[in-house]
Amino acid sequence: MDTIGLYRTTIGKKAVMAVTGAVLLLYVVAHMLGNLTIFSGADAIDGYGRWLREIGAIWPTRVALLGAVALHFVAAYQLTARARKARGRYEHRRRVQGSYAARTMRWGGVIIGLFVVYHLLDLTVGWLNPHGVSGEIHANVVADFQHWYVVLAYTVAVLALGFHIRHGLWSATQTLGVTTSRVIGLGAAVLICAGFLSVPFAVFTGLVS
Ligand code: HEM
Numbered sequence: 001m002d003t004i005g006l007y008r009t010t011i012g013k014k015a016v017m018a019v020t021g022a023v024l025l026l027y028v029v030a031h032m033l034g035n036l037t038i039f040s041g042a043d044a045i046d047g048y049g050r051w052l053r054e055i056g057a058i059w060p061t062r063v064a065l066l067g068a069v070a071l072h073f074v075a076a077y078q079l080t081a082r083a084r085k086a087r088g089r090y091e092h093r094r095r096v097q098g099s100y101a102a103r104t105m106r107w108g109g110v111i112i113g114l115f116v117v118y119h120l121l122d123l124t125v126g127w128l129n130p131h132g133v134s135g136e137i138h139a140n141v142v143a144d145f146q147h148w149y150v151v152l153a154y155t156v157a158v159l160a161l162g163f164h165i166r167h168g169l170w171s172a173t174q175t176l177g178v179t180t181s182r183v184i185g186l187g188a189a190v191l192i193c194a195g196f197l198s199v200p201f202a203v204f205t206g207l208v209s
Helices: 003-008 010-040 042-054 058-090 099-124 137-144 148-175 181-204
Strands: none
Touching (some): 010 058, 099 137, 148 181
């Protein structure tokens, strides 16, 4: 079977979900760890951002992320449409088994997508940031999280990401037959949420200023 033929199968689409999900998860973990450099001071995080630019990591990462997000979205959409069609007229009840997880993933995905647009306008472009100076990462982040509503928006998005990762990782590792898939999903989600949320709460409480 060729690549296109494989992609047409449900297994092929699920494999695309898993591989693109893994790419996105890798980025999320790297980004979360990079953010933690803020605890070493302004020079550390601003220098880290400068270094990423100097080694030319920015644009290849953007292209890979965009490709991964597009494929992840299209495969998810097609799998949902296929499952709905398969249930067809035999399915009269809306609340079928597994639909809670499916709905959580779909709405979680929408929240994360909307957040990324806001986040880019806030901390990458700077238009929605109270400081908004390119390259001054520490100052931009500190200016942001003085405001409870910005902390709240980031908290909601990070929790949505946590639920998404928990279910996605559980589902993917279970498919591979891993017996500890529940622990892996929950553990990774908790660590990632804690890492991301430590920054807004450290700024809001004055620990980082
Ligand atoms: C509290 C949580 C977060 C903080 C403090 C934070 C901080 C930042 C900062 C400072 C930048 C701009 C870096 C620069 O100017 O070079 C950035 C960019 C970015 N962040 Fe976050 N971020 C957070 C959460 C997230 C999450 C949860 C996601 C993904 C779901 C994410 C995805 C991105 C992306 C895609 C970029 C653009 C990178 C680029 O310029 O290509 N961030 N973030």
